[in-house]
Amino acid sequence: MSNMAQEHVDFHHLQHNKVQSASLKTLWITLSLTLFFTIVEVIGGIMSNSLALLSDSAHMISDVLALGLSMAAIYMARRASNSRYTFGYLRFEILASFLNGLALAIIAIGIFIEGVRRFITPQDINFQLMLIISSIGLVVNIVLTIVLSRSMKEEENLNIQSALWHFIGDLLSSIGVIVSAVLIYFTGMLWFDPLISMVIGCIIFIGGFRIIKESYLILMEAVPDKFDLEQIRRDLLEVEGVEDVHEMHLWAISSDHYSLTAHVFVRESIQPFCIILAINETLEKKYNITHSTIQTEHADIHPHGDYGRTFSQRSSRNT
Structure with a gap:
């Protein structure tokens, strides 16, 4: 045992x-x-x-x-x-x-x-x-x-x-x-x-x-100076199937060991596993971040309060 x-x-x-x-x-x-x-x-x-x-x-x-x-x-x-x-x-x-x-x-x-x-x-x-x-x-x-x-x-x-x-x-x-x-x-x-x-x-x-x-x-787990969190967010939004990125955190455990977590609203027509794989490849190739935890969500199921509802309303108007 x-x-x-x-x-x-x-x-x-x-x-x-x-x-x-x-x-x-x-x-x-x-x-x-x-x-x-x-x-x-x-x-x-x-x-x-x-x-x-x-x-x-x-x-x-x-x-x-x-x-x-x-x-x-x-x-x-x-x-x-x-x-x-x-x-x-x-x-x-x-x-x-x-x-x-x-x-x-x-x-x-x-x-x-x-x-x-x-x-x-x-x-x-x-x-x-x-x-x-x-x-x-x-x-x-x-x-x-x-x-x-x-x-x-x-x-x-x-x-x-x-x-x-x-x-x-x-x-x-x-x-x-x-x-x-x-x-x-x-x-x-x-x-x-x-x-x-x-x-x-x-x-x-x-x-x-x-x-x-x-x-x-x-x-204090501040975002390391070498990274631009908003630029990373924009790069993740470029990944096919990603509709929104939120609850994103990036910090250093030691001087060259970085971790990232994020929640993403994803398109239902694409397998979430494929989206996560693409996100991980983007983070590793562009930023050398190899330790990431990505949670895929749907805005109607995981609304995060007003944030998800606002996102859903905005998406409905755009379509």
Whole structure:
């Protein structure tokens, strides 16, 4: 009996999972390099007493946590769907991205507050150590940004995108710290350090906000930006036998897994199975939407209140 139940579950729930070998390999490489340099930068930031360097090291710590979340999301996405989680665990990718973006924003605010404090009370800095550590960081972040950018081209993944934003922020941070060290060396003005750190904080906040916004829209099941819902509706109305399209919903489960549902009033003279087949082919060929649920209806049997009656009256006048 249990075997039959298992077969029943497997039959009714298609495999909503996602194997991302390239993304996983990229994240392992990135995590290893990031963890190593984070330790170096934390020690260097404390020894040099540079806020710009410490803010960059704090950002690197968030990178380690973010990459850990991203890797957990990829492993979770491999798990098959079941009778409770009918879409599998794909949505965990978006939850991880949301937390990553939130971490970026919180860190940016903390950097900005500390920058203001150091503007008021400047502190001595070991600019030579600051310059050495930031130069090493620049090389590491260039390598990691290139690795993540290439991975984005292979597999679309919001977690990789959020990790990429982390390292773009790190790259700009490293450049900012180097500029700060050089300016302090030539001018002796210590306020360049908190100024650069505040600029870095603003850049980090912008990146975090973008990730929060994108993951929030997916969690709210908004229509993805790449789709025009009204254009899809017009294309479905072009399918032979479709008289009207309503109750249409389109949302993303994860960054590249889309679902669409719709109700359609159909012409009685055409087999509804043929209409559904044509609709599915249209969605797949024109929009790469492979997971759709179409309910065929007759306006007089499924009137949907005033909507169906109005449609029937309009159709009668046209004929």
